Amino acid sequence: MLWSGWGDPAKAAPLPDAVTGLLRDLLGVRPSATPPARLADLKPPASRLPDAARAALAAVVGDAHVRTDDEARVRHTRGKSTPDLLRVRAGELSDAPDAVIMPGSHAEVQALLEACAAHRVAAVPFGGGTSVVGGLAPEGAAAFAAVVALDLRRMDALLELDEVSRTATLQPGLRGPRAEELLRARGYTLGHFPQSFEWATIGGFAAARSSGQASAGYGRFDEMVVALTAATPAGTLEAGRAPKSAAGPDLRQLLLGSEGAFGVITSVTVRVRPVPEAAAYEGWRFPDFATGAAALRRLAQDGPRPVVLRLSDEAETMVNLADPGAIGGGLSDASGCLAVVGFEGTPEEIEARRSAAAARLAEAGGTSLGAGPGEKWEHGRFNAPYMRDALLDVGAFVETLETAAFWSAIPALYAAVRDALTATLAGAGTPPLVMCHISHVYEAGASLYFTVVSAQGADDPLAHWAAAKHAANDAILAAGGTISHHHGVGTDHRDWYAREAGPLGTGVLRAVKDRLDPAGVLNPGVLIPPANPQE
Amino acid sequence: MLWSGWGDPAKAAPLPDAVTGLLRDLLGVRPSATPPARLADLKPPASRLPDAARAALAAVVGDAHVRTDDEARVRHTRGKSTPDLLRVRAGELSDAPDAVIMPGSHAEVQALLEACAAHRVAAVPFGGGTSVVGGLAPEGAAAFAAVVALDLRRMDALLELDEVSRTATLQPGLRGPRAEELLRARGYTLGHFPQSFEWATIGGFAAARSSGQASAGYGRFDEMVVALTAATPAGTLEAGRAPKSAAGPDLRQLLLGSEGAFGVITSVTVRVRPVPEAAAYEGWRFPDFATGAAALRRLAQDGPRPVVLRLSDEAETMVNLADPGAIGGGLSDASGCLAVVGFEGTPEEIEARRSAAAARLAEAGGTSLGAGPGEKWEHGRFNAPYMRDALLDVGAFVETLETAAFWSAIPALYAAVRDALTATLAGAGTPPLVMCHISHVYEAGASLYFTVVSAQGADDPLAHWAAAKHAANDAILAAGGTISHHHGVGTDHRDWYAREAGPLGTGVLRAVKDRLDPAGVLNPGVLIPPANPQE
Incomplete structure (x- = not known):
């Protein structure tokens, strides 16, 4: 994983000149004057890990699995939100863990946590490192002797496949592709393909309630989990x-x-399904977002339910048309809103469901664009984070946020969040492009996924974004949405999550944490606000 | 609701003489010598409710909604398990609440709970009174000034129907039929039809994780709930x-x-669906329980998923054939195992799914018996509790228990529970008839629902049953099952639930309870074992 961005550096691709030109002309994006830091030059603050604590941790996992070198510490600093990337690119490493510990078993994790509690060392569970909500940057480090990242990469086995019950027991450090590879070798799939799929891990999917692009057919990750430890x-x-x-x-x-x-998830038993014989993704166009949303709702409520079902708003559709590798690439008509509708199964099942869905979508105002756009979407489905790196490289600011609500609240929620983002960023002198898509559907509601692109600006882009994100979060709660549909809470959403759960709900969560983690060493400040010192 | 049994006394029907004869000849059932108590003769212990507490409660709900008369107290004594019925029929009323309070709103419930905490009065939420696991008989009453039942019958409104999101917000005291009536007047159904449907309430469905007979199509009640207060x-x-x-x-x-x-559920928002145009239930026969279970698993995992899917074992099938009103009534061939397979939707949807399912079931060894047995099942689907009353009347002991597990654990779980029940009851001198059916299916597993019939015996039938139930519960945990699939925990399953959740899981639940109910007045002894006084 690229320390300063996303994924495999070999897969990075610069933006086409035409796009750079558009960014400059429409959004005022200008290349940054400061060159990004180089990994070899980065120097995190000196490790604070006391010798006694280090010895206790090494006694559990062995010396080779306690790392305090700069590179390991930099690579475990924060997650992959845009503010995370901008800070690490600027060499800002104040949140670097004091050490990286790599346990190999449940028993080792258990012993590490007991040692951490005994030595007042904060422990941050670390899977793929893909949090975009500050889930890897605990707060209040000064109250602890040190902060360590518990990197679960060594726990990457398929422990058991129960073919009768169609369940698989997986270790938490398994990354998405490796989990699929192990299951597919036996004829099964998890069907869980979030955008972070290539890097994120089973433990993270569970701990953060991940939702994949095929959730309409396979469900969310939390719906797949039948047991855990x-x-x-x-x-x-x-x-x-x-x-x-x-x-x-x-x-x-x-x-x-x-x-x-609350704890470190050390094994997850998930429902698995046979690998489908075939898959078919198709593009659809709707005259506008409201019409398209009503059509998606129809399929979500009355069926037949596709495996993949997504709809871009007008702005996202327009941008997609300009990108030859995106769903709309190559289409000549830039009007309306594009949707992706995907089915899996035997060819006969696909055809039966596809044609029944097509009748409903056409009745609801949609026009089929055939398989081309669907295949383009499938091909590029994990590429957006690479695109973000390229945009950051040319001086654009790009970030995403998401929410969910009941269907009746969706139109007002959509307008409120878009308005909040646009007004705050425009007010800060960086007119933004705000795009949105419906990424996941349920009988009773749906999620909205927003992407914002603007100029980083000459002054503080992080402060600009913090103000916009704050306004968007307030708008989400005011419009009845949840503060996160699949990104999670972390530290970024924590104070809004506390409002969403209410004081009593937050009190319940704190009571659970106090019972499981009396010393408060687990990911401090993540999920639950620290208790008011005046209390 | 009949105070000494189930439902509407006008619907009670005595057993046919042939059945009484069979019970006598096969199981040694003899009519009890003691005539059952009459409601007018019953005298609960004097109410302990202190005047100050009564005044505080009456100040919230009004005098008319605080009842301390004998009849109200008898009617709120315990639930509807067979031991509950035998004890109340014998005039054993030690668990009678000291008063019955009937709040009319969330605010009143909230104020009542605060008053209860202030006056050290234990509060037992009471919906339909249909618990079969001791959920209405709190323990440790002596530690409280009094025990009151909070009867939620006045909170019986449909608060909101959101037709866009297809959700309905319901008050907790709504009984099943009334909830359906209110929804059907608007074209919707909940699709939740547990055996207790006619009497149980929305609040109880949520608080006890009820599961209905159409769960294969509509899901469990806990899956329908999208919000609650x-x-x-x-x-x-x-x-x-x-x-x-x-x-x-x-x-x-x-x-x-x-x-x-943890609290009193005062409103529940559930997903609702349009009333289906039609429904079709069909009977199927399989050569044996294992073959039938494999066929059900096939449909649960590969579809098409019916709305109703149930399978009786050989013993239950044989008994069903002897009952003209039951699924097998009128069939001449007593061999094998009967299943009910039901579909709903438009006639075209039903036919498409029915024929695809039929192909799979036939391939799996099943033989269709056509619509007759399915319709008999549907007609009698809520009658079993009435049948139990009639059996108790003639001196038989009859009780049910249930569990669930992953598919791979089902065969051993089935054998272990059956053996435990048979051995314990036979050892006590009352050879039992033990029957079972698969009542609910999931991709990864299923539930098993056992019915036991034996003679009550001359000596203590409650002690006999307690020993058998204890052995069955131990067998369930040893074989990897959960202590309850849809009856709940109450006081009856509490100690096994603590084993299932483990000491730390139980500790977490106790931490939550301590946060929400610091005085411990809510349903004491239900769900969570009292903290060890030595702790």
């Missing part, structure tokens, strides 16, 4: 003896979304 | 701003299944 400073927690149970509150749902604040 | 002694808790969210742990899932121990 977590190591906590207070001991081991196991949940899930049956797909569904009436035995009390569902403790699985307390660990899903807990973002390392 | 609860009153707790510590304040109001609201959860659910979108169908799905990545904003932290799912607090809805902490209230679902909380059985009144």
Whole structure:
């Protein structure tokens, strides 16, 4: 993973000159004057890890799996939000962990957490490092002797495949492609393809309630999880003896979304499905976003439910048309809104469902564009983060945010968030391009995924963005949306999450954390606001 | 609701003489010598409700909604398990609440809970009163000034129907039929039809994670809930701003299944669906239970998924054939195992799915019996509790229990529970008939629902059953099942639930309860074992 951006550096591609020109002419984007830092030149603050703590941690995992070298520490500094990238590119490494520890088993994680609690060392679980919400940058480090990243990469096995129950037990450090590879060798798939798929891990998918691009067919990751195990400073927690149970509150749902604040997820048992024989993705055009949204709602509620179902608004559609590699690339008509509709199964199943869906979509005002745009979408489905790097390189600011709500709240939510982003960024002198798509659908509602592009500006782009993001978050809550549909809470959304959960809901979460992590060493400041010192 | 049994006394029907004869000849069932108590003769212990507490409660709901008369107290004593019925029929009323309080709003419930906490009065939320796991019989009453039942019957409105999002917000005291009536008047259905449907309430469905007979098509009740509100002694808790969210742990899932121990659910927002045009239920026969279970698994995993999918084992099939009103009534061939397979939708949708499912079931060894048995099943689907009353009347003991597990664990779980029940009851001198069916299916597993019939015996039938139930619960945990698939925990399953959740899981639940109910007045002893006084 590129330390200063996304993914495999070999896959990076510069923007076409035409796009750079458009950015300059429309958004006032100018290349930055300061060249980005080089990894070899970066120097994190001196490691604070006390010798006694280091010895205790090394006693668990072995010396070779305790790293305090600069490169390891830089590579575990924060996540992959745009502010994270801009800060690390500027050499700002104040959040670098004091060490990186690589446990190899549940028992080792358990022992590490006990050692961390004993030595007042904060522990940040680290999977693919792809958090975009500050989930890897704990707060209040000064209150601890040190901060260590628990990198789970060594825990990357398929532990068990139960072909009768169609479940697989996976270790948390498995990255998406490797998990798929191990399952496909046995004829199965997880069907979980978030944009972070190539780098993110099973543990992260569970801890942050990831949702993949095929969620309409395969469900969200939290819906796939039938059992899990977590190591906590207070001991081991196991949940899930049956797909569904009436035995009390569902403790699985307390660990899903807990973002390392309650424990470290050390194994996840997920429902798997046979690899489908075939897949077919198709493009559709709707005259406008509202018409397209109503058509998606129709399929989500009445079926047949596609595996993939997404709809870009007018702005995103227009931009897509300018990108030859994107869904709209090569289409001559820039009007309306583009959708992707995908089916999987046997060719007969696909055809039956595709034609029934096509009838409903046409009735709802859609026009089929055939397989071309669908295939372009599939081909480029994991490329957006690379595109962001290229945009940052030429001096653009680009960031995403997302929410979800019930269908009846979607139109006002869409307008409110777009207005908040546009007004705040334009007010700061950087007129933005705000794009949106419906990325996930449910019977009762949908998610909205926003992308913002603007000039980084000569002064502080991070402050500009912080103001815009703050305004967008306020708008989301005011319009009845949830502060995150699939990115999670981290530290960035924490204060809005506390408003969403309410004081009593937050109190309940804090009571759970106090029980599982009495010393508060797990990912401090992530998910739950620190208790008011006056309390 | 009949105080000493189930439902509407006008619907009670005595057993046919042939059945009584069979019970006598095969199981040694003899009519009880003692005539059952009459409601007018029953005298609960004197109400302990202190005057100050009564005044505080009456100040909230008004005098007319505080009842301390014998009949109200008897009618709120325990639930509808067979031990509950045998005890109340014997005039054993030690668990009668000291008063019955009927709040009319969320604000009143909230104020009542605060008053209860202030006056050390234990509060038992009461919906339809249909718990079969001791959910209405709190423990440790002596530690409180009094115990009151909070009967939610006045909170029975459809608060909102959102036709765009297809959600309905319902009050907790709505009984199943009334909720359906209100929704159907607008063209919608909940699709939730548990056996307790006619009496149980929306609040109870949520608090106990109910699962209906059409769960294969409509999902469990906990899957329908998109938002809920609860009153707790510590304040109001609201959860659910979108169908799905990545904003932290799912607090809805902490209230679902909380059985009144964390708070009183005062409104539930559920996903609703348009009333289907038509429904078709069909009977199928399989040569044996294992073959039938494999066929159900095939449909659950590969589809097409029916709305109703159930399979009786050989013993239950044989008994069904002897009952003219049951699924097998009138069939001449008593061999093998009967299944019900039901579809809903337009006639075309039904036919397409029915024929695809039929091909798979036939391939898996099944033989269609046509619509007759399916229609008999549908007609009698809510009658089993009436049948139990009739069996109790003639001196038989009859009770049910249920569990769920992953598919790979089902065969051993089935054998272990059956063996545990048979061995314990036979050892006590009452050879039982143990029957089972698969009542609910999922991709990864299924539930098993057991019915036991034996003689009550001359000595203590409750002690016999307690030993058998204890053995069955141990067998369930040993074989990897969950202690309840849809009946819940209550006090009956509590100690096994604590084993299932583990000490740390139980500790987390206790931390949540301590936060929401610091005085411990909510349904004490239900769900979570009392903290060890030595701790």
